[in-house]
Amino acid sequence: xxxxxxxxxxxxxxxxxxxxxxxxxxxxxxxxxxxxxxxxxxxxxxxxxxxxxxxxxxxxxxxxxxxxxxxxxxxxxxxxxxxxxxxxxxxxxxxxxxxxxxxxxxxxxxxxxxxxxxxxxxxxxxxxxxxxxxxxxxxxxxxxxxxxxxxxxxxxxxxxxxxxxxxxxxxxxxxxxxxxxxxxxxxxxxxxxxxxxxxxxxxxxxxxxxxxxxxxxxxxxxxxxxxxxxxxxxxxxxxxxxxxxxxxxxxxxxxxxxxxxxxxxxxxxxxxxxxxxxxxxxxxxxxxxxxxxxxxxxxxxxxxxxxxxxxxxxxxxxxxxxxxxxxxxxxxxxxxxxxxxxxxxxxxxxxxxxxxxxxxxxxxxxxxxxxxxxxxxxxxxxxxxxxxxxxxxxxxxxxxxxxxxxxxxxxxxxxxxxxxxxxxxxxxxxxxxxxxxxxxxxxxxxxxxxxxxxxxxxxxxxxxxxxxxxxxxxxxxxxxxxxxxxxxxxxxxxxxxxxxxxxxxxxxxxxxxxxxxxxxxxxxxxxxxxxxxxxxxxxxxxxxxxxxxxxxxxxxxxxxxxxxxxxxxxxxx
Amino acid sequence: xxxxxxxxxxxxxxxxxxxxxxxxxxxxxxxxxxxxxxxxxxxxxxxxxxxxxxxxxxxxxxxxxxxxxxxxxxxxxxxxxxxxxxxxx
Numbered sequence: 001x002x003x004x005x006x007x008x009x010x011x012x013x014x015x016x017x018x019x020x021x022x023x024x025x026x027x028x029x030x031x032x033x034x035x036x037x038x039x040x041x042x043x044x045x046x047x048x049x050x051x052x053x054x055x056x057x058x059x060x061x062x063x064x065x066x067x068x069x070x071x072x073x074x075x076x077x078x079x080x081x082x083x084x085x086x087x088x089x090x091x092x093x094x095x096x097x098x099x100x101x102x103x104x105x106x107x108x109x110x111x112x113x114x115x116x117x118x119x120x121x122x123x124x125x126x127x128x129x130x131x132x133x134x135x136x137x138x139x140x141x142x143x144x145x146x147x148x149x150x151x152x153x154x155x156x157x158x159x160x161x162x163x164x165x166x167x168x169x170x171x172x173x174x175x176x177x178x179x180x181x182x183x184x185x186x187x188x189x190x191x192x193x194x195x196x197x198x199x200x201x202x203x204x205x206x207x208x209x210x211x212x213x214x215x216x217x218x219x220x221x222x223x224x225x226x227x228x229x230x231x232x233x234x235x236x237x238x239x240x241x242x243x244x245x246x247x248x249x250x251x252x253x254x255x256x257x258x259x260x261x262x263x264x265x266x267x268x269x270x271x272x273x274x275x276x277x278x279x280x281x282x283x284x285x286x287x288x289x290x291x292x293x294x295x296x297x298x299x300x301x302x303x304x305x306x307x308x309x310x311x312x313x314x315x316x317x318x319x320x321x322x323x324x325x326x327x328x329x330x331x332x333x334x335x336x337x338x339x340x341x342x343x344x345x346x347x348x349x350x351x352x353x354x355x356x357x358x359x360x361x362x363x364x365x366x367x368x369x370x371x372x373x374x375x376x377x378x379x380x381x382x383x384x385x386x387x388x389x390x391x392x393x394x395x396x397x398x399x400x401x402x403x404x405x406x407x408x409x410x411x412x413x414x415x416x417x418x419x420x421x422x423x424x425x426x427x428x429x430x431x432x433x434x435x436x437x438x439x440x441x442x443x444x445x446x447x448x449x450x451x452x453x454x455x456x457x458x459x460x461x462x463x464x465x466x467x468x469x470x471x472x473x474x475x476x477x478x479x480x481x482x483x484x485x486x487x488x489x490x491x492x493x494x495x496x497x498x499x500x501x502x503x504x505x506x507x508x509x510x511x512x513x514x515x516x517x518x519x520x521x522x523x524x525x526x527x528x529x530x531x532x533x534x535x536x537x538x539x540x541x542x543x544x545x546x547x548x549x550x551x552x553x554x555x556x557x558x559x560x561x562x563x564x565x566x567x568x569x570x571x572x573x
Numbered sequence: 574x575x576x577x578x579x580x581x582x583x584x585x586x587x588x589x590x591x592x593x594x595x596x597x598x599x600x601x602x603x604x605x606x607x608x609x610x611x612x613x614x615x616x617x618x619x620x621x622x623x624x625x626x627x628x629x630x631x632x633x634x635x636x637x638x639x640x641x642x643x644x645x646x647x648x649x650x651x652x653x654x655x656x657x658x659x660x661x662x
Contacts, residue, residue, distance in 0.1 A: 078593050078620070087619035117625050126627040129589055133621065190589070307655065 002231050005213075007206030009226035010187045011195035014243040015179035016232075019217040020154050022161040023210065029141075032102040042096050046103040049143040053136075054083050056143075060171065075132075075166035075190050082136045088114075103144055111137045128186040135165035135191075158219045160209060166190045173198050179221035181228050183209035195223075203228055257533050257540075258289035264518070268544040272536050273331070273526040275504060282324040284529040289536075292329040294526025295391070295452065295504040296321055298375070299337055308371070314378035322386040329387040331452070331526075332379050333431070334372065336361050336393035356460065361394025361431075366403055376404075376411050384421035391452055395430040395437050398444035404428065405447060433457035438486045445497050452526070453490060455505030459483055478507050479563045481555075484520065488555060491521035502526050511538040515570045516563075519547040519554055546573070575647045577636045583657035586629035591658040596620045598649060604640025606650070617650075 034042050061076045082088065088110065095106035111134065118130040155176030162183050164172070169191055172180070177200070185191065185204040195202040201223030213219070213230060220229040220240050229236050262270045273294030274285030285293060301309045301317055309317075321330055337360065352358035365372040379390055392404055405428060415422050432438050433454035441451070455478060460467045462483055465476040477483070487503075494501035502524035507513050509527035511534045517525070518539070527535050547570065557563045581587055587595070599606050599618045606617035610632055615622035617636070628634060634654075638646045 074590060074593075078589050081593055081596055081620045085619050085621045087616055087622050114621065114625070121627045123586075123627055123629055125585065125588065126624070126629070129624050132589060133624075313656075 002229065002233050002236070003212060005206050005209065005228045005230070007181070007203040007209075007226050007228065008187045009224055010185070010189075010192035010204045011198075011200055011202035012224040013179070013199060013201035013247065014223070014240055015158065015201045015221045016237075016240055017156050017158040017178045017219060017221075019160045019213050019215060019219050019230075020157040020177075021210065021213055021215045022159060029104045029108040032105045033100045034096075034102050036100055039097055039100065042103050043093060045144065046092060046096065046106070046140075049103070049140050050083055050089075052143045052146075053139045054080065057083075075194070078132060078190075079136050079139075079165065082133060083140075088133075104141060107137050107141050107144075124186065128189050131163060131185050131189040131191065134163055134184070138163065139165065158221055160213045160219075162210065164191050166194045169194050169198065169200070173200050179203075179219075179223065181206055181209060181213075181219070181221055183207070257536050258287075260540075262291060262536055262539060264539055264542045264544040266543045266545050269523075270518070270539050270544070271500075271502070271524040272532060272539065273329075273502065273504075273524065274529045274532055275509075275526050276321075276529070279320060279324065281529060282321055285532070286325055286328075288529055288532045290325075290328070290529070290532055292331070292387075293321065293325055294331050294502050294524065296330055296332045298333060298335055302335060302337060308374075311374045311378050311381075314375060315381045318379055318382035318388070319385050322382050322388060325386065327386055329389060331389040331391050331429070332382075333391040333393055334362065334365055334375055334379075337364060356466070362392045362400050362404070363394060366400065372404070372407060373411060376408055377415065380408075380412055380415055380422045380426060381420050383423035383426045388423065389427040389429060389450060391429050391431060391450075393431045393454070394434065394457075395432075396434045397436065397440065398447060401428075401430060401444050401447045431457075432490050433461070435462050435486065438490050441490060441493055445493060445499065448499065450500040450502070451490065451494055453487060453501065453503045453505070455483075455487075455503060455507045458486065458505070462486060477560070478513060478516075479560045481557055481559070481563070484516075484555065484557070484563065488520045488551070495521060500524055509535060511535050512567075514538040515542055515547055516554070516567060518542055518544050519551045519570075521548065521551070574637065574639045575643045577647050577651055579634045579636055579651060579654045581628050581630055581632045581634060582654065583660045584630055585660070586632065587623055587626060589624065591660070592620050592623045594658050595623060595650070595653060598653060599646065602640070602642050602646045602649075604638045604643045604646045606646060607637040609635040609637065 057076050057080050061073055091110045092106045095101045095109055096103060101109060114133055115130055118127055121127045154172065156178060158179045158181060159172060159177050160181050163185055164180055164182055179201040180195065182204045183206055187204060189204070192202060192204060201221050203221055203223055203226050206228060217230050218232060220232045220236055222243070232240070262272050264270060271291045273292045274290035275295040276282045276285055276293050277297040277300050282293065301314055318332060359367065365375070379388060382388055392401065395401060408426070408428060412422060427449035429448050429450035429452060430437060431454045432441065432451050434457070438458070456467055459465065459476055459478060463475060463480060465472050467476050491501050501522070503517060503522055504526035508517065508525045509531035511531065514535055525535055550566070550570070554563065554566045557566060583591060585591070596618060608615050608617045608623060608626060610626050610628055613626060615626055617623060636647065636650055
């Protein structure tokens with residue numbers, strides 16, 4: 001008979017399959033005591049069981065390959081540490097030695113003691129870590145009864161259980177499990193996080209699950225809604241099929257975009273790079289098919305501690321970034337810090353009367369001896385691992401570029417002497433975000449290899465409109481003839497000198513503006529990963545030659561209304 | 574015996590990964606190490622113990638180490654806390 005159960009949505013996706021019910025290992029253990037004479041034998045039995053789990057975890061870790069290895073590996077390490085935990089083991093031994101509890105009952109008592117402490121925690125995240133301890137205890141319990149690996153032959157089935165360990169999850173997916181439903185656990189658990197990255201539908205925390213689902217029941221699991229339908233009827237099946245169709249449509253479209261080259265409708269190649277500032281951001285950019293990292297912000301390295309990051313720490317971060325993009329180019333921006341950002345290192349001047357026009361970006365890097373040198377050394381060392389470009393923020397004049405270039409050449413020679421493997425040439429570029437740099441660009445374009453237009457600041461300085469001042473509203477806008485002219489001049493000049501030019505402000509990631517930017521001559525976007533596919537989709541629908549042909553009429557626009565009219569016309573065509 | 578006052582500065586606090594890092598670091602030393610916070614005292618070499626502290630961002634923690642290599646342990650642990658457990662913020 002049809003029944004519907006509700007739990008917590010842990011990982012999206014809809015799946016239909018037969019239930020494979022796995023009964024919990026620990027929950028039903030009753031008080032059980034052993035003969036005092038058997039204490040040593042019981043201790044040995046427990047430790048043998050723990051050793052078996054440990055061996056199995058090591059074997060599992062060895063089997064893991066590819067992108068998952070790192071993520072799952074960390075969970076395995078955590079569980080392995082729990083297996084060796086002095087407090088946990090000592091408590092178990094004591095219960096067997098002093099109270100003469102059986103190994104099973106000792107596990108149960110120890111689990112309940114720990115669970116009582118976790119249950120009192122206020123923080124959901126910390127409280128959900130009890131899952132990890134439960135999973136380890138359950139595995140030891142299963143091992144006591146030599147019941148490890150009892151989920152073979154589960155292809156096409158829905159695993160229904162009390163709890164599932166992250167390490168098992170990857171294995172279960174390889175074996176063909178289509179969804180997972182658990183009676184306990186939280187959407188914040190490591191398993192839930194992993195299920196999401198594996199795209200495996202999962203519902204957790206379903207009350208009464210194990211009492212209501214029988215082995216072999218047909219189930220529809222909706223991981224997005226957090227529901228499980230037992231023995232579905234015709235309307236359930238129709239809903240499920242509609243969901244699957246929507247899912248696969250979405251998936252097809254995304255996959256197509258990921259793999260396809262970035263070309264416009266009239267076959268012009270356009271780069272769509274991603275902006276990033278963390279390992280997660282880089283992984284996301286890679287997964288979404290970004291053509292490279294167009295802007296890697298290095299501020300986080302400087303903001304996270306009270307000390308300046310050392311060369312080795314910076315090198316490791318940049319090397320991870322380069323490796324993370326596996327051969328696609330990455331653009332690392334040198335420290336762009338000013339008094340407007342929280343700064344615990346005491347690096348930026350506090351209480352500057354006007355931080356936006358103060359000691360920031362390249363000015364700060366050049367003013368503080370050692371700061372730039374350390375960062376350039378770290379970036380150059382990372383260049384041995386893949387293509388790297390260096391981007392300088394807040395440049396206003398040629399002297400700044402030349403000073404950095406001289407430093408770069410000196411450091412490169414020094415690193416080679418020290419025996420480091422670095423790229424033969426590392427491109428050096430400047431942000432164009434101060435009007436002076438845009439106007440004077442022709443004077444120093446031969447000193448650089450590329451430019452990146454930072455629209456947020458460029459608009460702020462061109463229009464004298466503070467980007468953080470809400471009261472200004474629409475005054476901070478791309479849709480101003482002066483802004484368009486300056487951007488067009490920069491892009492044309494770059495084209496004339498055959499150097500790449502990108503736009504990496506928020507506007508680049510707003511697909512509404514993509515046709516306008518293409519009309520101005522832009523061929524390299526750098527956007528937040530969340531906008532990547534949308535911008536790519538828009539670019540693919542654009543006719544770049546036609547847009548460029550209409551650029552003169554765009555440049556003749558005398559006010560915002562006329563620019564908007566141009567945009568409307570492009571939409572209509 | 575050495576005591577040091579530390580602050581948990583990383584965003585997620587002493588969560589699983591950070592705790593694992595701390596325990597792995599300490600496993601290389603002989604001294605005993607205790608963390609004291611929120612009226613609770615736990616063995617810093619026990620991942621379960623440290624997780625039981627439920628120490629979120631901003632928690633003040635006292636570290637107590639005792640043993641032949643105590644000075645090095647205290648420095649290493651303090652450095653790990655200061656580096657926010659090498660996490661991206």
